[in-house]
Amino acid sequence: MSIEAKLAEMNLTLPPPSPKGGVYQSMLVVGDQALFSGHVPVLPDGSMLTGRVGGEVDLEAAQVAARQVGLCILATAKDNLGSLDRIKRVVKLFGMVNCTSDFKQHPQVINGCSELFRDLWGEDLGVGVRSAVGMGSLPGDVTVEIEGAFQV
Amino acid sequence: MSIEAKLAEMNLTLPPPSPKGGVYQSMLVVGDQALFSGHVPVLPDGSMLTGRVGGEVDLEAAQVAARQVGLCILATAKDNLGSLDRIKRVVKLFGMVNCTSDFKQHPQVINGCSELFRDLWGEDLGVGVRSAVGMGSLPGDVTVEIEGAFQV
Amino acid sequence: MSIEAKLAEMNLTLPPPSPKGGVYQSMLVVGDQALFSGHVPVLPDGSMLTGRVGGEVDLEAAQVAARQVGLCILATAKDNLGSLDRIKRVVKLFGMVNCTSDFKQHPQVINGCSELFRDLWGEDLGVGVRSAVGMGSLPGDVTVEIEGAFQV
Numbered sequence: 001m002s003i004e005a006k007l008a009e010m011n012l013t014l015p016p017p018s019p020k021g022g023v024y025q026s027m028l029v030v031g032d033q034a035l036f037s038g039h040v041p042v043l044p045d046g047s048m049l050t051g052r053v054g055g056e057v058d059l060e061a062a063q064v065a066a067r068q069v070g071l072c073i074l075a076t077a078k079d080n081l082g083s084l085d086r087i088k089r090v091v092k093l094f095g096m097v098n099c100t101s102d103f104k105q106h107p108q109v110i111n112g113c114s115e116l117f118r119d120l121w122g123e124d125l126g127v128g129v130r131s132a133v134g135m136g137s138l139p140g141d142v143t144v145e146i147e148g149a150f151q152v
Numbered sequence: 153m154s155i156e157a158k159l160a161e162m163n164l165t166l167p168p169p170s171p172k173g174g175v176y177q178s179m180l181v182v183g184d185q186a187l188f189s190g191h192v193p194v195l196p197d198g199s200m201l202t203g204r205v206g207g208e209v210d211l212e213a214a215q216v217a218a219r220q221v222g223l224c225i226l227a228t229a230k231d232n233l234g235s236l237d238r239i240k241r242v243v244k245l246f247g248m249v250n251c252t253s254d255f256k257q258h259p260q261v262i263n264g265c266s267e268l269f270r271d272l273w274g275e276d277l278g279v280g281v282r283s284a285v286g287m288g289s290l291p292g293d294v295t296v297e298i299e300g301a302f303q304v
Numbered sequence: 305m306s307i308e309a310k311l312a313e314m315n316l317t318l319p320p321p322s323p324k325g326g327v328y329q330s331m332l333v334v335g336d337q338a339l340f341s342g343h344v345p346v347l348p349d350g351s352m353l354t355g356r357v358g359g360e361v362d363l364e365a366a367q368v369a370a371r372q373v374g375l376c377i378l379a380t381a382k383d384n385l386g387s388l389d390r391i392k393r394v395v396k397l398f399g400m401v402n403c404t405s406d407f408k409q410h411p412q413v414i415n416g417c418s419e420l421f422r423d424l425w426g427e428d429l430g431v432g433v434r435s436a437v438g439m440g441s442l443p444g445d446v447t448v449e450i451e452g453a454f455q456v
Contacts, residue, residue, distance in 0.1 A: 022259030023266035024282035030243055030303060031184070032335070038283030091334055094451075096285055099441060106443045107326030114327035130328035131342030131451045133400055134441030137251060137286030139258045147246075147283045151334060174411030175418035176434035182395055182455060183336070190435030248437055289403060289438030291410045299398075299435045 003084040003120055007074075010119065017079040018042045018072050021139065027080040033091065034150040036076055040142040041068035050141040054100030057143050059108060062097065065143040066112030073113075077150065086152050089125040090117050093148040095132040098141065106132040113146055155236040155272055159226075162271065169231040170194045170224050173291065179232040185243065186302045188228055192294040193220035202293040206252030209295050211260060214249065217295040218264030225265075229302065238304050241277040242269050245300040247284040250293065258284040265298055307388040307424055311378075314423065321383040322346045322376050325443065331384040337395065338454040340380055344446040345372035354445040358404030361447050363412060366401065369447040370416030377417075381454065390456050393429040394421050397452040399436040402445065410436040417450055 007014070018039065020026060027036045041049035049065040051057040057065075078084050095110030097103070110132035118126040128148070138145050159166070170191065172178060179188045193201035201217040203209040209217075230236050247262030249255070262284035270278040280300070290297050311318070322343065324330060331340045345353035353369040355361040361369075382388050399414030401407070414436035422430040432452070442449050 022282065022284060023263050023270055023279055024245070025279055026281070028243065028281045035244060035281045037281040038285065091332065092339060093328070094283075096283075101288075101441050102445075103441050104444050106441070111327050118327055127327055127329055129330070129332045129339045129341040129451070130326065131398075131400075131449065132326060132443060133342065133439050133449060134288075135285050136288040136405075136438075136440040137253050137255050137258070139284060140256050141254075145283065145285060147281070174434070174436060175415050175422055175431055176397070177431055178433070180395065180433045187396060187433045189433040190437065246435075248435075253440075286440075287437050288440040289405050289407050289410070291436060292408050293406075297435065297437060299433070 006120055014075040014078060015042060015044045015071055017075045026076045029152060032151055034077065034081065034152045036073055036148060038145045038147040039069050039072045039076065040139065040145050041065040042072050043068065048140060049143050051143055052098050052100055053109060053143060054103035059105055062109040062143055063112035066110050067116050069144050069146045070113035070116040073146065081152065088151045090121060090128040091149040091151050092128050093130045093146055095130060096135045096138060096145045097132065098138040098143050099134045103134055106134055109144060158272055166227040166230060167194060167196045167223055169227045178228045181304060184303055186229065186233065186304045188225055188300060190297045190299040191221050191224045191228065192291065192297050193217040194224050195220065200292055201295050203295055204250050204252055205261060205295060206255035211257060214261040214295050215264035218262050219268050221296050221298045222265035222268040225298065233304065240303045242273060242280040243301040243303050244280050245282045245298055247282060248287045248290060248297045249284065250290040250295050251286045255286055258286055261296060310424055318379040318382060319346060319348045319375055321379045330380045333456060336455055338381065338385065338456045340377055340452060342449045342451040343373050343376045343380065344443065344449050345369040346376050347372065352444060353447050355447055356402050356404055357413060357447060358407035363409055366413040366447050367416035370414050371420050373448050373450045374417035374420040377450065385456065392455045394425060394432040395453040395455050396432050397434045397450055399434060400439045400442060400449045401436065402442040402447050403438045407438055410438055413448060
């Protein structure tokens with residue numbers, strides 16, 4: 001089944017590609033790597049999921065934010081590559097969590113994105129290397145930011 | 153026009169290559185990628201631009217620091233590659249800002265480096281993927297640190 | 305001398321491969337790059353080196369933690385590649401330190417890992433590009449986390 005068909009089967013609708021907030025390209029293909037910039041959780045209405053995990057945002061809401069980042073990455077990929085079916089595998093995610101200094105469950109947060117990609121491409125091709133860490137702050141106080149690479 | 157000539161036209165002088173502060177190489181070419189280590193804003197006299205954005209450092213000074221990091225990256229590239237004209241494009245920047253936990257304008261800070269590279273190589277080849285995020289702290293309390301990759 | 309023999313000569317014993325704490329692969333080979341996920345300092349008994357540098361953890365203990373991360377990375381590499389002798393060089397380390405906001409010696413901390421790799425593979429092949437920076441927090445309050453890439 002194509003990834004596009006699988007998205008439909010999972011009742012997932014991609015948000016519009018996120019507007020750029022600075023001097024960068026959202027995705028760049030170099031050789032067989034489609035590198036993507038740090039993406040943040042933008043909702044279809046253009047608003048963003050903000051706030052600090054461990055403070056005003058709880059773990060479950062942070063996982064939802066990470067999943068939304070995943071959908072935004074897919075929207076960028078479709079916009080840049082033409083079709084998600086050009087993606088051969090997930091290579092890497094670098095997951096950055098906006099959290100309090102005593103927060104310890106960063107991997108569980110970023111799983112919100114990783115599980116989306118795993119469900120789409122499977123345990124092997126949908127899961128790459130990853131770090132999940134806590135930042136001092138993130139642009140616009142977003143809850144999660146994720147950058148990484150697909151193989152195309 | 154060559155990048156070296158463009159630098160002269162823009163009245164830009166590269167600082168000396170930064171001294172290394174640990175066990176690493178400042179640049180490493182692997183295949184067609186010239187990876188560069190995290191660079192910090194070293195001035196020609198060897199001093200560094202330090203302090204936390206949102207605290208004792210304002211946005212404009214942080215942008216100047218990011219631009220200085222860009223010049224230091226170029227100095228490393230010239231030292232390692234022989235000529236900046238060997239660089240085919242900017243592939244990636246990972247921009248790290250030393251800022252207070254309530255700071256939100258990380259992309260505007262890192263634009264100080266991105267705009268320098270864009271002005272040198274143009275909107276397409278001078279602009280790659282990027283993240284711009286807030287760290288808990290940076291070595292020596294520098295204001296900005298940036299790592300990334302060029303294609304050569 | 306093979307790296308496996310050198311490990312024995314240095315009286316180093318690799319810990320068991322670290323258990324995964326989320327949806328990711330510990331190592332992924334893409335082309336000639338063996339990318340590894342963020343590794344943390346797991347001891348042979350499964351416990352982890354935790355705490356914040358500049359607070360309850362001092363510089364020397366943090367360097368020991370970084371060296372332990374290096375051993376855990378080697379354990380992952382041996383588990384995934386079959387032999388450490390398949391590694392041609394160290395390409396990149398991204399060293400993340402769990403520290404107080406006024407800590408400034410991140411490079412000295414991450415040297416604990418970099419010096420291990422340098423001693424194993426030598427000044428040229430054992431030393432790649434690197435950043436060493438301070439995070440807001442790390443999973444499980446570990447003291448150091450390092451991700452990166454080898455060339456195979």
